Amino acid sequence: MPARLDLRLYLVTDPVGCMGRDLAWVVAEALAGGVTMVQLREKQATTREFLERAWRIKPICDAAGAPFIINDRVDVALAVGAAGVHLGRQDMPYADARRLLGPRAIIGLTVHNMAELEEAKATDADYFGLGPAFPTRTKPDAPAPWGMDEYARACVLAGRPVVAIGGIGPHNARTVLAAGAHGLAVSSAICSADSPKWAAMELAALHARLWPS
Numbered sequence: 003m004p005a006r007l008d009l010r011l012y013l014v015t016d017p018v019g020c021m022g023r024d025l026a027w028v029v030a031e032a033l034a035g036g037v038t039m040v041q042l043r044e045k046q047a048t049t050r051e052f053l054e055r056a057w058r059i060k061p062i063c064d065a066a067g068a069p070f071i072i073n074d075r076v077d078v079a080l081a082v083g084a085a086g087v088h089l090g091r092q093d094m095p096y097a098d099a100r101r102l103l104g105p106r107a108i109i110g111l112t113v114h115n116m117a118e119l120e121e122a123k124a125t126d127a128d129y130f131g132l133g134p135a136f137p138t139r140t141k142p143d144a145p146a147p148w149g150m151d152e153y154a155r156a157c158v159l160a161g162r163p164v165v166a167i168g169g170i171g172p173h174n175a176r177t178v179l180a181a182g183a184h185g186l187a188v189s190s191a192i193c194s195a196d197s198p199k200w201a202a203m204e205l206a207a208l209h210a211r212l213w214p215s
């Protein structure tokens with residue numbers, strides 16, 4: 003049974019953000035703290051390095067029952083049997099990715115503004131990554147953050163699960179959840195935390211308070 007979409011606390015990995023610590027350790031700690039989904043994001047790796055990391059991280063996610071998502075690369079997702087991919091505007095178009103990955107794969111799309119939301123809504127993508135919610139250093143090429151009024155409107159108009167991304171930590175997680183985001187996609191606030199496990203626990207608890215299950 004493949005792991006299913008669970009956007010409550012979505013770890014987006016950043017090898018630089020891990021500050022020399024082993025990525026597999028960071029991911030395992032984050033999962034122990036309550037991360038519900040993991041995206042392997044490798045912007046500098048060669049294809050071979052990306053695959054090696056994917057083969058290391060996937061069994062850790064599988065053991066935790068958390069969907070393992072590959073950023074950008076449909077070929078890497080196919081090679082390792084990942085649960086799905088996350089695609090932005092410069093990545094493979096949604097229709098091609100869906101055809102290659104099949105109907106059961108999880109496919110998420112980035113949405114940076116209302117015009118992109120309209121285009122993304124024409125697909126049956128499983129979720130949207132709505133960002134940046136706040137300024138972020140992890141993605142230097144990200145556009146300026148959404149304003150929260152428009153952000154809240156986008157959450158309603160999306161008509162499907164939305165995960166907030168960009169600069170999210172315990173100090174502002176409430177704001178995006180109150181605006182209507184279903185989940186929190188987090189990189190530095192977990193990867194760079196002294197304890198990725200405690201950081202994840204804090205964010206998971208915040209989520210549970212606003213979206214009790």
Ligand SMILES: Cc1ncc(COP(=O)(O)OP(=O)(O)O)c(N)n1
Pocket residue numbers: 012014041043073074088089090091092093110111112113130131132133141165167187
């Ligand atoms: C959950 C989530 N949302 C947005 C993004 C950004 O994707 P993209 O715009 O393709 O940028 P890169 O991450 O590839 O630099 C994401 N990765 N995850």
Ligand SMILES: Cc1nc(C(=O)O)sc1CCOP(=O)(O)O
Pocket residue numbers: 014112131132133134135137138139140141144167168169170187188189190191
């Ligand atoms: C990967 C990514 N995508 C974004 C977008 O808005 O599309 S913001 C972002 C970086 C998220 O990292 P952090 O939690 O450290 O800010």
Ligand SMILES: [Mg+2]
Pocket residue numbers: 073074088089090091092093
């Ligand atoms: Mg991308």
